[in-house]
Amino acid sequence: MKKRSFFLFTALIVALSMVLGACGTNDDSSNGGDVDFISIVTGGTGGTYYPLGGIFAKLISDETDIEANAVTSGASAENMATLKAGDAEIAFTQSDIATYAVEGKLMFEGNKVENVKAIGTLYPETIQIVTTKKSGIKSVEDLKGKVVSVGEAGSGTRANAEQILEVHGLTFDDLQVRNLDFGDSTTGIQDGTIDAAFITAGTPTGAVEGLAATEDIVIVPIAEDKINEIIEKYPYYAKDEVPAGTYGIEEAAPTVAVQAMLVVREDLSEDVVYNITKAIFDNAEEIAKTHAKGEFIKAEDALQGLGVELHPGAKKYFDEKGISQ
Structure with a gap:
């Protein structure tokens, strides 16, 4: 009787462990399993970044298990500083400003941004x-x-x-x-x-x-x-x-x-950035239906004029498309 009780107890512990393990592991291929929410810093409400950011946020929320939100900001330079501080995950920026940031030049002299990688360029600014x-x-x-x-x-x-x-x-x-x-x-x-x-x-x-x-x-x-x-x-x-x-x-x-471009904190996983990149560039035609700049947003053009190293997750997406710098 004691032996039977021991085996029942052991089986219960194993089963409970499996349930708890399943609850504690967010092994979802659609978001990479390490983030549930992201902020996209954009620009002022009168510019182009903010409305596009709202479109991107909806696409990411719809196409992945990540809840995304577009946030107004002072745009390019402020956005790079925000990512450096870890206060957002994705940012719109100009290609020239991204270059200054990662090289520590001009307004970033003495304040180099070293934790940011590129997702891709979007359209002419x-x-x-x-x-x-x-x-x-x-x-x-x-x-x-x-x-x-x-x-x-x-x-x-x-x-x-x-x-x-x-x-x-x-x-x-x-x-x-x-x-x-x-x-x-x-x-x-x-x-x-x-x-x-x-x-x-x-x-x-x-x-x-x-x-x-x-x-x-x-x-x-x-x-x-x-x-x-x-x-x-x-x-x-x-x-x-x-x-x-x-x-x-x-x-x-x-x-x-x-060039307008998207950059991302480099500590986001390859899977997360891959799925974010895919959600945006696979839906370029849908973006074009809702914003005039959508006609310029194309995967085949997204590696032109980057000036910043590509995130491995974005690189994986473009490699699959046969697109290289």
């Missing part, structure tokens, strides 16, 4: 110098002495503004500088407190579209020789334009662009 017809501003040189928003302190937009002014022989000292986000920049133009604003974002940008509803917009063109000079000095730039018809402008405005 167009540098738009926005003003109105009534301002009389027709060239970059015309910005001298004017009240100009150059983007929030530490932002990618601010770095772009500084570099573009540089090749035109100007510095921030030549302007009356304001450090505003996209929404406050366009509001300032509308109420007359600022004359122009640098806005680095995918076109059309929501904040500028809102301004165009009440004002005749001008996108200040950059001359071809200056575009070539910018690209020669800073190779992460590429030729771009704001097409005619955008914001109601009559002619295309030549300018330059960097």
Whole structure:
């Protein structure tokens, strides 16, 4: 009788251990088994990052067992710092800012970001110098002495503004500088407190579209020789334009662009990042139906202009697709 009781007790312990083991192991191939929730830091509500981040968060939540949430932020530079601090898992950023961060240059001098890897690039981030017809501003040189928003302190937009002014022989000292986000920049133009604003974002940008509803917009063109000079000095730039018809402008405005990209904390597992990458790029056609920038989001283009080492999980996805840098 004692022997039978011992075997029953042993069997009960084994069974209980198996149940507890199953409860304690989240061995789900759809999320990699080590994370249940992620935050995606984006940008201001008037830009492109935030609405796209919401789309990405829904795709990740729908396609994996990970609950994802898009969070507003000060965009590129702030996002890199947020990932460094471990306060989010995924971030939108500009390719140039990501490069500065991992190399410890410019605004990241002495504050190098070493825990971030790339998921992939998304679409061109167009540098738009926005003003109105009534301002009389027709060239970059015309910005001298004017009240100009150059983007929030530490932002990618601010770095772009500084570099573009540089090749035109100007510095921030030549302007009356304001450090505003996209929404406050366009509001300032509308109420007359600022004359122009640098806005680095995918076109059309929501904040500028809102301004165009009440004002005749001008996108200040950059001359071809200056575009070539910018690209020669800073190779992460590429030729771009704001097409005619955008914001109601009559002619295309030549300018330059960097790449918008997604980066991720390197401590996320290969499985988690693989599934996140797959959820986004396998659904590029669906993204295109809900946001204009979706037409640029393609797996075959996602490794162009990275400037940051690819996360192993993202690499696994692109390897399966036969896509390499």
